[in-house]
Amino acid sequence: MLTATFRHIHGIGPLRERQLWFSGISSWDEVPEGPVLSPSLDARLRDGIAASRARLAEGDLAFFARALPETEHFRILPHAIDQAGFVDVETAEGWTVIGILDREGPRSFREGRDLAEFPSRAASWKMIVTFNGSAFDLPHLRALFPGWQPPAAHLDLCHALRLAGERGSLKQIEARLGLHRPARLDKPSVLDASILWRAQRAGDPLALRRLVEYNLTDAFHLRPLAEIAYNLLVRRLRMPVPDLPVSDRGALLYDVSKAVERACGTPQG
Template identity: 45%
Template sequence: MIPDFLLAELPESMIRVLRDNPEGYVIFLDIETEGLSRERNGITVLGTMARGRYRAFVAGFNLEKGAEFLAAYPVWVTFGGTRFDLPFLRARFPALPPPLLHIDLEHLYRRLGYRGGLKKLEERFGLVRNTRGLTGYDAVKLWQRWKRERDRAALRRLLLYNREDVTNLKPLLERAGRMLKGFTERNLRSRGGAIAG
């Protein structure tokens, strides 16, 4: 599941474990927030996919438990997490230890020559969404409707949007791994930018 060159910096024992049983050590995650400023806006939803199961941690319900859940996994997979998810998580949970390995699929796909966000890649590779057309800005508005009106339909829609963001990370990682079979670490590094955050 994880391209070999990304494992190169890890201890040999962890490399063996991740090759034999990645499901037990890898978590896919995506956050929704009140806005773009980590100083002024909080996390509303932390969505995770681990061992094939989606789990949401929601502000006002169980968000605090999200940090403990994340800390149990040494490998985190995000899309754009280097610039967005991880800084927000550090601001909200300063005691949360960083992952042993963070794979940012946005950087990985850039190395492979693909530009654009998660939704663009999903369309390109035929990944289907029930929330097609919704954006991060819509996620903020859905949260506002939930907070202001206690609109349960808005909260359900927000959680579905987040679930689809998280669920599509795994097939994108697997596709990248297949595409990378013909590349070497040197080929990728020569294209510039970081792959793992």
């Protein structure tokens, strides 16, 4: 996808980029030697492509994240998906649980157990994927971990899906796109984090488990949602790139169940 992107080059906006695509220039390799846009823009275009090739070869995805508007960070997803962290945060009454999915699998970090280990797990990520994380998850994580900075590339699926024509809450969008939850996790009003936290404090042994499972399910659904959002945007914007395959959820569901067991068991050591 990034090799079909020109929007990050100074002087090339969305209209110029589409002009390039519709004239048959669908990748950096297809820019001809002769005139393309104008003498001044052609020089910027070629210099920008040369710099972009070098950055992409180095795996410097932060370069593209800084040069693109955040609404365009979905373009980075195919290059970062196996180095991304899919993150959901639940918090109530000063207590926090963080559910993540990355190349090491799903994991839950929670208050009073292993919350402080989150920054080291996130250190290698080249992209972070959230749902409404710009407004909630990232500010909360920065407050929890002063000095921690997320990757420059942030795909906020709330905004990306809205651009793709999908509106509503995470659960509403999941249902419309065919990402179904177990029946026990399908009632948000009953599973509000603060209600479950109070139930746990009152001695309900299943409340913590249910909260961790709910949170991890949110996190692991973000990967197929990101892939679907990417494909919807590619088609909607008529971009000259192929779709991403959408992850099979079966193996992930098994991994989530194991992660719930680890998170709710007795700490080791």
